[in-house]
Amino acid sequence: MEKSPCVKDLQKVLFGGKRFGNHVDEVSPGLFLGDMSAANDRYMVWKLGVTHVLNAAHGSRCSEGNRHYYGDGVHYYGVPADDSPTFDLSPYFFPCAQFIHHALCTAGGKAAVLVHCAAGVSRSAALLLSYFMICHACTLMDAILKVKERRWIFPNKGFLKQLCALQVKLRQP
Incomplete structure (x- = not known):
């Protein structure tokens, strides 16, 4: 079995490449990754x-979104995460992956x-x-590498460690 890269190796890959300045980018068909400016612009949404919004900053002052903000036509899932290396994001990996997957698979190709x-x-x-994993x-x-083709990303060190642990968990028989 091939050895998983360490966090430092992942950070080198993440730091490299072109840095995109868009508020939102489509990283795969119907799947967008964006910032609060894009999310708070209901017209852009x-x-x-x-059709579905996953807010990883739910409850923070920078995020206006909630179930009622977007109206009845948009399904909303909020994760009250802090962008801190000590915040445990891992309990949200599977529910968020399920939310995204369900949205993209059940709407007959019409969900975004x-x-x-x-x-x-x-x-x-x-x-x-975590969804792709x-x-x-x-x-x-x-x-x-898949996401970086479309958008520059840089999860904090704590999140990278949690994603490494997820990879180990997913590889277990």
């Missing part, structure tokens, strides 16, 4: 065809999911990486 936090590079990126059997490195 509507224009993108977003916006995953966001304040800057769209750490909390939301970590949850999106859980639902698409990607390694953490493959998930990082």
